[in-house]
Amino acid sequence: MVSRQSIAIDGPAGAGKSTVARELARRLGWLYIDTGAMYRAITLKALRRGLNLKDEKSLEALARESRIEMTTDPGYATRIYLDGEDVTRAIREPEVSRHVSLVARLPGVREVMVHRQREMAESKNVIMDGRDVGTVVLPDAGLKIFLTASPEARARRRQQDLQAQGHHVPLDLLIREIAERDRLDSSRPVAPLMPAPDAWVIDSSNLSVEQVVEMITARVRGRFS
Template sequence: MRNKTCVAIDGPAGAGKSTVAKLVARQLGLLYIDTGAMYRAVTLKALREGLDLTDHEQLTALARRTKIELVPGAKQLVLLDGEDVTEEIRSPEVSRHVSLVAKVPGVRAILVEQQRRMASETGVVMDGRDIGTVVLPQADIKIFLTASAEERANRRAKELANKGYTIDIAKLIKEIEERDYIDSHREVSPLVAAADATIIDSSNLSIDEVVKEIIKLIGNP
């Protein structure tokens, strides 16, 4: 019988949501849905087209004519209008601008509808900023995964260094704090822990420790 469990993992940028969510989904045989990748894909397309990222009407129209596919596998692929942009959407430029696009109400409405449709078909582990509060408020398990800005910056710097980017840690911390502010103060679907979410601070935990904690919670909902 197919596992229909629905797990929502929210939290700020760099808290390790995607890595943890992928591992949890793999262990439980659930579909992993990276909502952040969807907003990043729209952001990448907007940057490529040179759009004004403060123009909500243009960004909404862009999202409406954009096809985003998440292809399951050992490494989930992100296809933007059929093009594999899995790596490109993780670039520093996209990271710097994604919060501006993600706060646009029209963009969120379009992508949330797609996310809900995906989750209606099977059991999922979905991560993002508003999964437990807006996208899947009926989720069986809700997790709010966080970590200090310094720890998140160090993790992100290591990840980018492995891809050949040179990173200024102080600047990265500032960008993360600015992104946190934008995400938590936007008018539509702000970043906030759901009232019934379990908060996990991963600052001093390994990925495996976080995954084990979540698996334990799912086993005892």
């Protein structure tokens, strides 16, 4: 299924997957694919249209009609385009974060997104992060990582990100939202959040991004050298 080298990084919301994956991609010179951003883009579009987020047929049709593109600048910052519009900041708005799990759990939407994600991984070495990359999207990935952290640690990181964007959200509210998202992601009938049997589980609660990246880089050099 995987024609080139690939690294799958899965884990719950706020564990630092995107930051770690982006830095790994920069160091290795590989393509970074943020699968969560793709579901966020569809969620943003559905919210803008006022669609029922439990209507699977409507959301699947929306996913099929939507054009999602990713570009990487020289600093490996990823920009997300939805139908030609730069939605990099818009997909991180609190409203999108609160609703994305409802969209991502729909089998029809996942089928469309997984197909596109696999296509992206066919021609280049990739680092892909998400919820089910190692279990569903790229089950043959050369290295599978499950990056996690305590709900409190993840909520603090999320709060810092939101404050940088000008949003002030109480920590206790973020902890509750993260716990609910964990529940939804872990209990969805299709591709629930869970480590692949052969995944390397890393708890980043008390680790810096640099420490996590160094740990993984050492493993990558041994695995792919």
